[in-house]
Amino acid sequence: MAKPRPMREHKGIGFTIGVMLLKPLLWTFTRHRWREGTKLPETGGVVVVANHVSHVDPVTFAHFMWDHGRLPRYLAKDGLFRIRVLGWLLRDMGQIPVHRESDDASQAFTSAVAAVEEGKAVIVYPEGTLTRDPDLWPMVGRTGAARIALASGAPVVPVAQWGAHHLLYPYSAKPRLFPPTRIDMLVGDPVDLEDLRARPVTPETIHEATDRIMAAITALLEQVRGEKAPAERFDPRRAGVRTIGNPHTDKRAARRRTG
Structure with missing residues (x-):
C-alpha cells in the first residue's frame, strides 16, 4: 500500500470540521486497506464510481479519498x-443535492458536470441506492455516472469497496462497533470510454457506458471478496423490489396484514 498523499486542495470550514469530528471515530472503529490508490488522479476533474453497501460507506469512502x-x-x-447544521456543512463542502423522482433531478446532473469541469472529484454510486442484491453484489446501474462522464470528458475511475456493511448493515439501525471493522478499497484503471465519446450521445451509447462502468466495479469487487459475482446483475425493478427507501418495509407490512 502506498503512503497517503498530502491534501493540497483548499479544505474550507466544512471539510475541516468534518475531518475533526469523523477521523477520530474512523481511527477507533475501523481499520483500512487501501490498494492501487495511485490510480486516482492527483489533480483535475474525475468521476469516481463505486458500489454502495452501507449508509456509512460515504464516510469510509471519504476517508479513502482524503488519504489520497x-x-x-x-x-x-x-x-x-x-437539516440545519448538516445542510450548512454539506453546502460549504460543495456537495451536490439530488431531487430524486422530481422535475428538479436534472439540476444534479448539471451541477455534477460543472464540478468535474472545475477540476473536482465527484463520487457517484451508479446503482443510485444501496444494493438490493441479496449477497450485496453490484446491481444493474443507472445512467448518471455515464452521462456525467460523457458530458464532461473526464476520466471514470472505478473503485470496489467492501467492509462497511459489517459496521452498519443496509437499513440496520444498530452499528457493530467492536471489533474494529476492516474497510477494503481497490482502485482500478480508468474505464475505457474513448470510442463512446466519439459517438452521438444516444440512449444506446449511455447504456453501453453504464454497462462498462458496472462491469469494472464488479470485477474489482470479485478480487476484493475472492468470489465470483452472479452472471446476471440484480435488477430490482424486474424483481419487484422498491428502488427508493427501505425495501424490507413492504415485506414487514405484508406480514402484519396477514399475521
Whole structure:
C-alpha cells in the first residue's frame, strides 16, 4: 500500500470540521486497506464510481479519498440539505443535492458536470441506492455516472469497496462497533470510454457506458471478496423490489396484514 498523499486542495470550514469530528471515530472503529490508490488522479476533474453497501460507506469512502489528497463531492439526497447544521456543512463542502423522482433531478446532473469541469472529484454510486442484491453484489446501474462522464470528458475511475456493511448493515439501525471493522478499497484503471465519446450521445451509447462502468466495479469487487459475482446483475425493478427507501418495509407490512 502506498503512503497517503498530502491534501493540497483548499479544505474550507466544512471539510475541516468534518475531518475533526469523523477521523477520530474512523481511527477507533475501523481499520483500512487501501490498494492501487495511485490510480486516482492527483489533480483535475474525475468521476469516481463505486458500489454502495452501507449508509456509512460515504464516510469510509471519504476517508479513502482524503488519504489520497482529494476532496470528495457526492450527489446527496436533497433532504439532507434541509437539516440545519448538516445542510450548512454539506453546502460549504460543495456537495451536490439530488431531487430524486422530481422535475428538479436534472439540476444534479448539471451541477455534477460543472464540478468535474472545475477540476473536482465527484463520487457517484451508479446503482443510485444501496444494493438490493441479496449477497450485496453490484446491481444493474443507472445512467448518471455515464452521462456525467460523457458530458464532461473526464476520466471514470472505478473503485470496489467492501467492509462497511459489517459496521452498519443496509437499513440496520444498530452499528457493530467492536471489533474494529476492516474497510477494503481497490482502485482500478480508468474505464475505457474513448470510442463512446466519439459517438452521438444516444440512449444506446449511455447504456453501453453504464454497462462498462458496472462491469469494472464488479470485477474489482470479485478480487476484493475472492468470489465470483452472479452472471446476471440484480435488477430490482424486474424483481419487484422498491428502488427508493427501505425495501424490507413492504415485506414487514405484508406480514402484519396477514399475521
